[in-house]
Amino acid sequence: MANKLIEITDLRKQFGSDEVITKVLHGVSFTVNEGEYMAIMGPSGSGKSTLMHIIGFLDRLTTGSYLYNGLDVTKFSDNKLASIRNSEVGFVFQQFNLLSNTTVFDNVKLPLLYSEKKNKDELVKQAIAAVDLEHRTNYISNKLSGGEKQRVAIARAIVNQPKIIFADEPTGNLDSKAGTKIMEIFEALHQEGKTIMLVTHEQDTANHAGRILSIRDGLIASDIMVEKRRLASEAVLQK
Amino acid sequence: MPLSELFKLAYQSLTKNRWQAFLTMLGIIIGVAGVVMILSVGAGAQSLIFNQVESMGSNLIGIMPGASDDNGPPASVMGITVTTLVNDDLKAIVEAVPEVVAATGYVQGLATLQWENQQSEVTYVGTAASYLDVEDVLLSTGRYFTEIEDDGMNNVAVLGSQVAQDIFGSQNPIGQKIKLKRDAFKIIGVFAERGGSFFSSQDEQVFIPLQTAQKKLLGISHLSMARLKVGDNADFDSIIGQTEAVLRYRHDINTAGEDDFTVRSQTQALDVLSTLTGALNFFLAAIAAIALLVGGVGIMNIMLVAVTERTAEIGLRKAVGAKKSIIIWQFLLEAILLTLIGGILGIILGALFAGLIAIIANYMGYHWEYIVSLLSILISSGVAIAVGLFFGLYPAFKAAQLDPVEALRYE
Numbered sequence: 001m002a003n004k005l006i007e008i009t010d011l012r013k014q015f016g017s018d019e020v021i022t023k024v025l026h027g028v029s030f031t032v033n034e035g036e037y038m039a040i041m042g043p044s045g046s047g048k049s050t051l052m053h054i055i056g057f058l059d060r061l062t063t064g065s066y067l068y069n070g071l072d073v074t075k076f077s078d079n080k081l082a083s084i085r086n087s088e089v090g091f092v093f094q095q096f097n098l099l100s101n102t103t104v105f106d107n108v109k110l111p112l113l114y115s116e117k118k119n120k121d122e123l124v125k126q127a128i129a130a131v132d133l134e135h136r137t138n139y140i141s142n143k144l145s146g147g148e149k150q151r152v153a154i155a156r157a158i159v160n161q162p163k164i165i166f167a168d169e170p171t172g173n174l175d176s177k178a179g180t181k182i183m184e185i186f187e188a189l190h191q192e193g194k195t196i197m198l199v200t201h202e203q204d205t206a207n208h209a210g211r212i213l214s215i216r217d218g219l220i221a222s223d224i225m226v227e228k229r230r231l232a233s234e235a236v237l238q239k
Numbered sequence: 240m241p242l243s244e245l246f247k248l249a250y251q252s253l254t255k256n257r258w259q260a261f262l263t264m265l266g267i268i269i270g271v272a273g274v275v276m277i278l279s280v281g282a283g284a285q286s287l288i289f290n291q292v293e294s295m296g297s298n299l300i301g302i303m304p305g306a307s308d309d310n311g312p313p314a315s316v317m318g319i320t321v322t323t324l325v326n327d328d329l330k331a332i333v334e335a336v337p338e339v340v341a342a343t344g345y346v347q348g349l350a351t352l353q354w355e356n357q358q359s360e361v362t363y364v365g366t367a368a369s370y371l372d373v374e375d376v377l378l379s380t381g382r383y384f385t386e387i388e389d390d391g392m393n394n395v396a397v398l399g400s401q402v403a404q405d406i407f408g409s410q411n412p413i414g415q416k417i418k419l420k421r422d423a424f425k426i427i428g429v430f431a432e433r434g435g436s437f438f439s440s441q442d443e444q445v446f447i448p449l450q451t452a453q454k455k456l457l458g459i460s461h462l463s464m465a466r467l468k469v470g471d472n473a474d475f476d477s478i479i480g481q482t483e484a485v486l487r488y489r490h491d492i493n494t495a496g497e498d499d500f501t502v503r504s505q506t507q508a509l510d511v512l513s514t515l516t517g518a519l520n521f522f523l524a525a526i527a528a529i530a531l532l533v534g535g536v537g538i539m540n541i542m543l544v545a546v547t548e549r550t551a552e553i554g555l556r557k558a559v560g561a562k563k564s565i566i567i568w569q570f571l572l573e574a575i576l577l578t579l580i581g582g583i584l585g586i587i588l589g590a591l592f593a594g595l596i597a598i599i600a601n602y603m604g605y606h607w608e609y610i611v612s613l614l615s616i617l618i619s620s621g622v623a624i625a626v627g628l629f630f631g632l633y634p635a636f637k638a639a640q641l642d643p644v645e646a647l648r649y650e
Contacts, residue, residue, distance in 0.1 A: 053644050058558060079562050086560020097555045097647060101255055111559035113244060156559070 004070075005163065005195055006032040006055055011064035013050055024050045026218040027064070032197070034163065037190040039198040039209035047218045049168055052199045056089055056166040057081045086114050090157025094169035096149040098141040098156075104128065105137050108155045115160055127159040128152075131185055147178025154185055164195040171205055183208050245565070249572040252545075263541040264581035266534025267626070271585025271619045272592065273527030278615035279593035281520035283600070286608045288512055292505060299373070300339075300479060301508055302328075302465040302486075303501045322461040323499040326449070328489055329367075329465055336481045338473045343367035344462035346452050352445065353418040354406050361402060363419055363445045365452025373468045376441075381413045381428030389448035392455060396424040400432040401442035419445065420456055440604060475504045528622065534581070535626035542574050542634035546641075553638050554646025563639040570638050574631025575624055582623035586616055 013025040024047045032038060032055075042048040053059040054066065057073065066073040068084070076084070085091075090111070098107050108127050112120040128137055131151035136144060141152060150170060157165050167186065171179035187208060190196050198209055206212050207226065214221040253260045304321035329342045346365040351358055368386040370376070384395045396417065403412050412426045424447060433441050453459050469478055479502050486500050487493070503511070546553070553566060561569075590611045600607035 058643050058647075079564075082557065082560050082562045085558060091558050093647065097551060097558075099552060099555070110556070113248070114556075114560040114562070114565065160560075 003034040004031050005034045005036075005068070007065075007067040008055065009065045011051075011054065011061050011066065013047070013054060013059075013062050024218055025054075025061075028215075028218075028220055029064075030213060030220065030223060032195065034195055035190075035193050036211060037186075037196045037198075037209045038211045038213060039200055039206035040213045040215060041200060041203070041206045042215035042221075043201060046215045048199050048201075048215045051215065052166055052168055052197065055197070056091065056164075057085050058091075082114075086111055087160060088163050090160065090162040090165045092150070092153050092157050092165065092167040092170045094172040096146075096153045096173075098149055098152055100142050102141055103137070104133060104139050104141060104144070104152050104155075107141050107152055108159050110156055111160045117160070123159055123161070124155075127155040130158060130188075131155045145178070146174050147181060150174060150178070150182050151185065154182070154189075158189065158194075162194075164197060165189060166197050166199075168199045169201070170198065171200075171202070179205070245568050245572050246576070248569055249576050252569075252573055253576060259541065260577060263537055264577055264584070266537040267531065267578050267581030267623055268534075268585040268588060270527060270531030270534045271582045271623050272589035273530050273585075274524055274619040274622070275586050275589025275611065275615050276592045276596075277523040277527050278520065278618075279590065279609070279611045280596055281516065281523065282610040282612060282615075283593070283597055283607050285513070285516045285520075286610065287600075287605055288516065289509060290606060290608075292509060292512070297505050298469050298471060298473060299505045300467040300469060300475070300482065301503050301505070302467070302482070303503075304461065304464070304499065305501065306498045307501045321499065322459070323490060324462045324465060325460055326453075326462065328486060329462075331489055332467065332482050332485050335485045336467075336478055338469045338478050339467045339482075340470055341369040341372040341468040342465060343370045343373045344449055344465045346449065346457060346459065346461075346463050347444075348452070348457050350419045350456065352402070352406065354415065357406055359402070359405060361419075361443065361445050363396075363447055363452060363456065364441075365447055365449040365456075367449050370446070373466050376433065377431045378428045379431040380411070381426070383428055383446075384448050389450050392451045393448060394422055394424045394451060394455075395427045395448065397428040397430060397446040398426060399430050399440070399442040399444045399446070401440065402445055403429045417445075419447070422455055442604075475506075479504060531619075531622055531626055535578075535630040538574055538577055538627060539630035539634060542570060542631055543637070545573070546570065546634050546638045549638075550641060550646045550649040553641050554643045554649065557641070557643035558647060566639040567635045570635035571628065571631045574635070575627040578623045578627030579620070582620040585623070586619060589619075 008031070009029045011025055011028045012023070014021050014023045016022050028051065040048045040051060050059070054061050057076075061074065068088075073081075099110065105124055105128070109120060109124045112123060117123065125134075125137075128134055131154050133148060133151050133155065136148060136152075141149065144152065150173075154165075154170075157167075165186075170186070171182055174182065183205065186196055186198070196209070198205065200206050209226060211223070211225050213223045302324060304324040324344070326344055329344055333339050333342050343366045347362055350361060350363055352361045368384055368389050371378075371383050378397070379400065381397070383397055384393065388395055396419070398406075398412060406412070406417070407415070412429060415426050416423050417426060418424070424445075430442070430446075447456075453461075467478075467482065469475070482502050483495070483498070483500075486502070487495075487498065490499055492498060556566065556569075593611060594609055597607050597609035
């Protein structure tokens with residue numbers, strides 16, 4: 001049986017102070033197994049990015065529980081959260097978020113600056129090779145195309161050999177060809193056993209995942225394994 | 240994260256915006272250079288004054304007309320004319336205090352020196368015949384005037400080496416007649432070169448008998464000041480006490496508080512000078528330190544701008560695992576590195592300027608020592624780093640407090 005990596009129960013999140021409170025998540029519960037490839041879908045403002053930030057240890061929930069590998073994340077200090085972000089997860093953002101005027105190599109190396117790992121340069125080279133960018137290693141990041149920038153971001157996300165990769169609209173700023181390449185890389189990483197959580201509002205992108213969690217108005221609207229979803233839609237069509 | 244990596248990061252950030260970094264540093268460079276230069280020039284000037292005073296010999300006692308407190312200068316030094324000290328006071332002191340081996344009074348004035356068709360503005364100094372013994376000075380040629388010539392108010396003159404050179408060039412001035420004001424003076428000697436002092440160069444002065452100067456040129460009977468030379472290993476306190484007693488008796492003074500004169504040994508005079516120049520140095524260094532402070536505010540300003548400019552970068556660093564303490568150190572080290580590099584450049588610049596001043600002063604004939612003390616370097620670089628730390632701390636904390644999610648969204 002697959003190991004439960006993430007267990008979320010009745011997660012609620014609100015922003016603001018006493019006077020102006022914005023409730024974003026209204027009680028979300030689900031589990032993610034190790035090695036799963038999951039897409040979180042939903043329209044803008046549905047709370048999908050907020051959910052990713054919380055399960056990605058970038059933000060804290062307001063109420064509810066979050067167990068990571070059986071450990072209560074709500075009890076983690078800021079430093080512990082920073083350590084987990086460094087060792088357990090990798091992030092890929094829609095805007096790439098690369099350091100400008102910095103080489104591909106140094107961008108990919110960034111997480112390793114805060115890590116105790118040995119052979120850092122070797123790990124950087126391996127990560128760059130995994131996204132087929134060896135020929136761009138010493139390029140300044142500003143000079144790359146959008147697709148290449150996102151591949152650098154993926155290399156940076158995997159350089160620390162994390163368990164989970166969080167990707168927030170990773171193809172949102174790319175043309176379809178570059179987007180396809182990015183999704184192929186995610187597929188390959190999934191095949192290697194990485195857990196992948198993809199936030200997107202594009203159905204085509206979500207379809208690459210094995211499971212799609214739909215969020216609407218801060219609640220889970222559906223949680224479907226793609227195979228089952230495909231069968232269900234075929235049944236609808238037959239009717 | 241090792242400190243070396245943090246330094247590398249800070250260095251990389253600074254080199255990315257070289258001009259911005261340099262302009263930020265400029266405040267620190269000017270401030271530190273100012274502190275180093277002022278302390279160096281102050282020390283140079285102090286040593287020049289001290290050497291000048293000490294070169295006259297350490298066994299001298301000075302008498303100034305007018306009272307003073309223990310640490311301040313007498314009134315006569317401040318430009319106030321006091322006429323209470325006269326020639327007979329000195330004679331009485333020499334007779335009453337056996338340890339005094341020589342004594343001379345001094346007066347001085349400005350006059351036009353004329354020789355043939357040459358003219359020059361000079362300072363003439365009237366001294367007693369014992370001047371040579373009191374100040375340990377040497378003549379390069381000729382002789383100094385005698386007591387008989389002084390008492391007889393003879394018109395004889397001894398030239399400072401520079402005056403002799405300026406007026407007579409390679410000619411022998413002995414026996415020549417010059418005019419001071421309207422009186423003709425016969426030159427009987429020339430001093431060996433003595434070097435400049437901070438206030439005036441004795442090489443540029445003309446020395447004439449005291450009473451000639453008083454009666455014929457100035458029309459006065461008092462002294463501007465007097466010096467006593469005492470024997471080696473003399474008891475200064477006792478001699479000063481005896482001198483004061485003689486003067487009080489002659490001036491009808493009953494209590495020390497009513498003294499109309501100041502008697503000081505060379506050491507005491509040096510202490511007063513040291514207090515004065517020290518206070519002046521401190522004042523000037525404080526002004527330079529304000530420049531450092533302004534430089535510090537500039538650093539804080541630019542670091543705050545950097546935090547805003549680099550919000551997304553800070554968010555990214557936090558997202559990939561940088562702890563708050565690391566972010567604080569990164570920004571703090573940038574500020575410290577800015578001030579440290581600025582401080583080093585400032586020290587070099589300040590030392591260069593101080594060197595330039597020393598070269599110019601030496602060229603002008605002063606025996607100016609070039610002193611850049613380790614203390615001034617340590618103080619200015621220490622203050623620079625402290626400024627960096629102090630003004631870098633707030634921006635660094637501000638950066639560390641940024642919410643990574645908000646920071647990542649920042650464009």
